[in-house]
Amino acid sequence: MKNSIPRIILAGLSGGTGKTIVSLALARSFSRAGKRVAPFKKGPDYIDAQWLGLAAGNPCSNLDPFFHSAETIRSLFFHRSRGADLSVIEGNRGLFDGMDEHGSCSTSELARMLDAPVLLAIDCTKMTRTTAAIIKGCAEFEPGLNLAGVILNRTAGERHRSVLRKSIETHTGVPVLGMLPKIASNPIPERHMGLMSDQEYDGSSHLDALADMAEEWLDMDGILAAAAAAPDFGPAPAPIFPGEPAEKKVRIGYVHDAALWFYYPENLEALEHAGAELVRLSLLSGDPWPEIDGLYLGGGFPEVFASEIAANRAVLDHLKALSASGLPIYAECGGFMVLCDALEIHGGSYAMAGVFPVSTSFCPRPQGLGYTEAETVRENPFFEFGSRIRGHEFHYSLCVSDGAPVVPTALAMHRGKGSAIGFDGFLKDNTLAGYNHIHALAVPGWSQRFVAAAARFKNS
Structure with a gap:
């Protein structure tokens, strides 16, 4: 039986490249457009996951190759994605960064487990043609990685964006699916453990502002098409919790x-x-x-x-x-x-x-x-x-x-x-x-x- 699950992984070259902002922006934009978004966060995390759930309007689950076997990850992802129009997975750290030199437990390993297209967010501060070299290297670094597109973050102006796009189109086959301008500060307040909790204030206006930005600067149709082009997921995995629920005692x-x-x-x-x-x-x-x-x-x-x-x-x-x-x-x-x-x-x-x-x-x-x-x-x-x-x-x-x-x-x-x-x-x-x-x-x-x-x- 075929299982078509439109899905995309948002990854970065390192922490702080803007993948959380992009993930929140996409989840909020697609959600308010009437699509049912299933959000996921790679790795152990409560705060980003809470914000992703708020942006998507659905609870966010964590997928972690250190905690979970590939079978558990596929089961959790499949059953949380059922009925969704789109599954958005935010990676962590750099795309290939894992627990050792082989990249075990990395975002790229999770992408292979889920056979999911990857959207790479890149901080382009003071960089133009070198961006193409980085993208080309990422696309070819690991067999089996489906680099479906890039989002260029912190671009300085139209000339900067023009040189970036032409360099990437000339030297790589990877689509540019959006270019974001520099923003003065993180639109969601931060403190010692990361983003400030939505439990302490209403962050809806911040999420809507991010969605507005995405709709202005990103190729939303192209991103949706990349997610829809994900390969068939294959047979349905076993349930997350096997057996019937026990009687409440x-x-x-x-x-x-x-x-x-x-x-x-x-x-x-x-x-x-x-x-x-x-x-x-x-x-x-x-x-x-x-x-x-x-x-x-x-x-x-x-x-x-x-x-x-x-x-x-x-x-x-x-x-x-x-x-x-x-x-x-x-x-x-x-x-x-x-x-x-x-x-x-x-x-x-x-x-x-x-x-x-x-x-x-x-x-x-x-x-x-x-x-x-x-x-x-x-x-x-x-x-x-x-x-x-x-x-x-x-x-x-x-x-x-x-x-x-x-x-x-x-x-x-x-x-x-x-x-x-x-x-x-x-x-x-x-x-x-x-x-x-x-x-x-x-x-x-x-x-x-x-x-x-x-x-x-x-x-x-």
Whole structure:
């Protein structure tokens, strides 16, 4: 059976070449033109993915060759793309940049997995004919790469654009599908972890401005034709979550507000598939929490809302009481910070829940950045003992202790820094927390074990 999936990957020569702006612009423009856009982000990322979802009007999924097998990536992509008119995938870093000299886990590897045409964004600042040489090199560098077109970014004027186009047309067979002028600044505000969260302000006008720019400067019909020319995808892969969803037997709360909102959609879906009814909660609201059987605290920006969280003492005390009661609590990065004694930032110290006798201190530079690989070295409710867990970390805070007794840790870090020297996953009662982020499709059994732990607590 044929499966036609119009698709395009937006790639760059490096980080900062404008591929995020172009991806957002295309997703928003096609979406407001009435097309159903399925957005994807290559690599571990919450912020760009959130913006892509907002631009497209549909949730964004992450595709990562480090976490996922080729079969999982194809399955996730296929099932998220069903019914869409166009799938837009934003790459990360440079097109060929991966984990080693062979480019493993690169955007180009993902393009081959999905047999997807590539649209390359190039920063043309102070460059003309050399751009053609770069494009020619990229087109011929790896067998199997379908370089369907280029978008020239930060062009200086009509003369600059004319020389660029003629050089590329003369020396390469790669179509120029748009040339963007220089813009004074990023239209979406940034801060320490990238683009500012849409949870904190309405970014619709910024996205519409990007779409307006795309429609003025890009060959939208040519880009759509390149995506439509993608080869047949082939037979339908296996479902993302095999088998029928389990009957709902427990209630698992998850905090989703402006402070904590880093959740891969598949993580929440995995819990639901395993038999959880999910209940959305907040650290910033004064509303009392309902009765729950388990709690998931994702990452986010607790440092930005440290004073507001600290002032909500009723919720923090409730968190500590829930942990002491044996409620299964799984916390990642920002959620871990909330469970510590205090959060220190800009010379101030803000009392948190106090589940763990350590504090976190915000630093001007990243303290952990990149992929992680951990081994489960202690029995816990969420990971099988002895299992290997692939994840990622991206945090500016550092875990500090005042000499209190060391809390047991469940994870030994074989790659990445974690929250202690070579370890992560502080474990107390049934609460497991650390800097490591996971993707449920890369950690089989996590959701089932979480639901089973919640069921044991409920029945106790």
